[in-house]
Amino acid sequence: MSEVLISPSILSADFAALGQAVADVDAAGADMIHVDVMDGHYVPNITIGPAVVKALRPHSSKPFDVHLMIAPADPFIDAFVEAGADFLSIHPDAGPHVHRSLQAIRARGAKPGLVLNPGTPAATIEPVIDLLDLVLVMSVNPGFGGQSFIDSQLRKIEALRKMIDQTGRDIVLEVDGGVNPQTAPLCISAGASALVAGSAVFKGAGSLSENIAALRADPI
Ligand code: DX5
Ligand code: ZN
Numbered sequence: 001m002s003e004v005l006i007s008p009s010i011l012s013a014d015f016a017a018l019g020q021a022v023a024d025v026d027a028a029g030a031d032m033i034h035v036d037v038m039d040g041h042y043v044p045n046i047t048i049g050p051a052v053v054k055a056l057r058p059h060s061s062k063p064f065d066v067h068l069m070i071a072p073a074d075p076f077i078d079a080f081v082e083a084g085a086d087f088l089s090i091h092p093d094a095g096p097h098v099h100r101s102l103q104a105i106r107a108r109g110a111k112p113g114l115v116l117n118p119g120t121p122a123a124t125i126e127p128v129i130d131l132l133d134l135v136l137v138m139s140v141n142p143g144f145g146g147q148s149f150i151d152s153q154l155r156k157i158e159a160l161r162k163m164i165d166q167t168g169r170d171i172v173l174e175v176d177g178g179v180n181p182q183t184a185p186l187c188i189s190a191g192a193s194a195l196v197a198g199s200a201v202f203k204g205a206g207s208l209s210e211n212i213a214a215l216r217a218d219p220i
Pocket of ligand 1: 009011012034036067140141142143144145146147176177178179196197198199200
């Protein structure tokens with residue numbers, strides 16, 4: 001079993017019972033809780049806002065890994081940190097001054113993350129790497145759960161792993177989209193230290209704990 005962190009995406013949970021879903025994946029062995037925030041503008045879908053994050057916060061003591069797919073992101077940084085985001089990740093094209101946005105997240109007391117879409121190069125993190133606690137590699141185009149893993153992102157994960165190792169800092173390298181028991185080992189071999197999974201956890205074949213364990217399992 002690998003020591004990769006598993007961050008179930010509640011996007012694939014029952015939205016009528018989100019508090020219970022958060023408590024259930026926590027009990028089933030999740031290391032973090034991934035919250036997908038979409039605004040219908042940066043991505044073609046709308047999900048949840050800070051009020052829901054705040055309402056969910058008491059249902060788990062695990063870190064909340066909040067993924068903002070909103071533009072602009074800056075006006076909402078305070079609200080999401082106050083609501084209980086531990087990691088707060090933004091897309092570099094969600095505002096004009098990504099360095100300033102990352103600084104604002106840290107100044108507010110959360111851990112800043114930068115998200116790379118499938119078409120965004122690894123080198124994007126280079127000028128801001130000192131500000132990052134997390135790099136999130138999208139292995140699908142953002143907006144929806146249940147899409148297929150884009151294999152070309154594995155090379156990007158390998159490149160990011162080298163860049164992160166050179167810093168000597170503990171930066172989480174997380175992969176998001178189409179992660180399942182078949183693609184998880186590929187991500188881990190490429191250097192990922194955390195995996196987001198929505199469908200594979202909430203709609204997988206087994207119980208929540210079996211589905212989470214299947215993502216950590218070494219390939220046979
Ligand atoms: C997509 C989201 C992902 C998504 C993952 O925009 O960022 O977190 O919910 O869902 P699966 O695991 O089903 O691909
Ligand atoms: Zn996500």
